[in-house]
Amino acid sequence: MEYELSRIQRERFDEISKLAVRLAEVEKSFGPRPALAGANFSLEWGEVHALLGENGAGKSTLMNVLAGFYTADAGILEVDGEAARFETPAAAADAGIGMVHQHFKLVGPLSVLENLRLACARRAGWRSKAEALRAMETLGKELGFRLDPSARVDEMAVSDQQKLEIMKVLLAGARILVLDEPTAVLTEQEAQSALGLARSLARSGRAVVLITHKLRDVLGFSDRVTVMRAGRTIIDGAASEGMTAASLSEAMVGGAPVTELPPPSGSRHFKPEMLRVKALCAPASAHGVALAKIDFSVQGGEIFGIAGIGGNGQAELVEALIGVRALTSGAVLFDGVDMPPSPEARRERGLRYIPADRMGMGLFGELPLNVNISLPRLLGGGAEKKWLVTKSWMNGLARDAISQFEVAGAQVDLPARLLSGGNAQKLMLAREFTGGMEILIAHSPTRGLDIRAVQAVQTRLRAAAASGCAVLLISEDLDEIMQLSDRVAVMSHGRMSPAENVAAVDRARIGRLMLEMH
């Protein structure tokens, strides 16, 4: 009898302690919109658990509840079998939960060691610099990499910054790690090694959550997968083995499965060269690189892809092309003639631009949709209205744009910042695809978007090229470049490789060019 009881007890104990985290029926609203409407999630010790979902599905919100950044309105949270409620991130960290955000929380001007001491000294109980250094070296050995403790963080590569973030949460005592889109900013090779690291952390007895919307990360590197849609859990911790890309994307999107973007139909007719960049040199931005003799040209009807890891001069190139960064030498020609220097004059010549940072460089978050849409039509000599801009005129334009570009749930008089990423990007396209577009510069146009929004944007880019525009596509997503471009070049350290036909290039070699070309 006594034996029986203790066996049951032990089994129950095993059952409970196998779970690192249990979240059940979690609800959280921001204003009237529920971000989580009864979400479930369980995490076992020793596993890599992928959390998959479209933008706005609630995966980051759910993990922010776990990490103490938000408190749930309702629901159950258990950590290591015990009920918990975290009012602050510090409380969650005390319980062994560490989150690595997509946008790193590092202090740029400080060194690696200074960042670690700042974040972990209290929890790790370090009393001296030497102690911190020893702890860092020990952990580095376990993880199999080494960072220079005196390197300045803002001068390090993004992948090293990510490693530092991981060290930071581990040294602060985390045994449950939440990695938010860890591969979003990395190259192919770097992503592989980051995912490998996540795996080895799990195998050492910790538990790792991988927030992602890349199916590859799920299928290749996770043990189990949870899929969320519209604040609810659709697949609750199924084994990743046996999942297919089709079944996962159906669960993510709901309804009909998303089809691959079809290849461009019919024969392509390229018009003569429209944009030519000749030996362009330009100074670096803060923490950027200078451009060194960039040469390329884009024909009408063509999509010219520029691949490369972010921060290798793409931002500087785009700024030089739209006219907000002065050149040190070289030229930008449009139809064989020098481009006028000012951004407003270039726009009048037909240059359109989709920035990588759509809320920073594209849209006006605080202004309503109707102003966002109509603003370009008020500029320059060809302005449609000069002295009497009416609400009804702006609303008409905005309504047309909303219906034509399928900006879901948009109202003409609400501020643009309320739009989700995908809808904001559609608004951006609607604004730029106005009459007279001849050259389109699209910088990471699908970054951070969900599958359906990605398709909508990519279809629009194709349509722009088909209508005779010269399209310049700059992206860190190699799949996207390969799928859309006619020709491709690689940027690295402010230089550009010679352009090649996309049919003739080899992915692996492009990857090497991204990393090695100096």
Place this chain on the structure above:
Amino acid sequence: MPRLILSPRLAASRRFTFLVLLGGILAGLVVSGGFLLTQGMGLSDLASQFVGYTFGNPAGLDQTLTRSIPLILVGLSVAVCLKVKFWNIGVEGQLWAGAMAATAVSLYHIGPEAVRLWVMCVAAMLGGGLWCGVCALARVRLRANEVVTTLLMNYVAYMLAQQLLYGAWRNPQDSFPVSKVFAPGETLALLGFGHVHAGIFFSLGAALFCWWLCGFARVGYMAKAVAANPAAARAVGVPAGAVVLLMATLGGALSGLAGFTIVCGEEHRLTQFVGNDFIFPSIVIAYLARSNPLGVVVAAIAIAALYTAGDSLKAFYQLPGATVLTIEAILLLCVCCAEFWLRYQLGWAKSTKVAP
């Protein structure tokens, strides 16, 4: 147990924004009233001074309206500059510059006599516009902070005025530091209601012009874009520097015009007291009006009424002049605090289930 939670508000409607503003002003009035009660005033005194005298009595109304003429203009000046997030702390300097320019036209007989008043008006606007435009240019070209430059330009203008009043422009008849009285054709006509002069048409006209410019002209929309996101504005092709320069120069010109209404409408010459005590009210007015040009008219008249009441408080209750300043500050603080509710909202959290 239900808990109160504070969460960010997604968007505030125009109606709600207005109600919040109104609530802030009411709260400010209640707090100010409480403050005055502690200073020995009774409730009936408050009503008679603030409502009865300032609006119900011809002398009080006259004083209020006359004072509101330059207040509307300096309020517009700050409001127009704020449309491009340009903090104009220099309305006094611009007002002095305008007053000096108008006076110079009178003293040196510039332009034909028939249109001398109009020449003075244009000169005043040019003077004020230049005073603020220089600061805008420094911001656009050299990234000089306009809060510092416009503030310091106040002193430059004031010192220049002192230099002139004690020097070249000193009244030759009695050697007082005031300029010669303007010729009759160089002053703004009285309208037959106390001291209220034709300058009020300039103020109201300027408010209408700014209302149109900010709400219906394309420049107004470019200004909104520059204020909301300068980098995006530039990328989309808004000539951001030119827009800032234009709006700030216009703002300066409005303050210059205020100087013109004072020297031509009230003083009829340049005196030592032309440009005093305008900086703080101008900011309060623009803020209370949420930079809406028509709102500025209402706010300016309200602040002018406060000054009128303040004068009688000084005379009949022996309260110091700082009382009015205190009330202005209370109003501004209350409205600032009320605006918290434009960004946040309070609600009940659903009860949290406890883990089994």
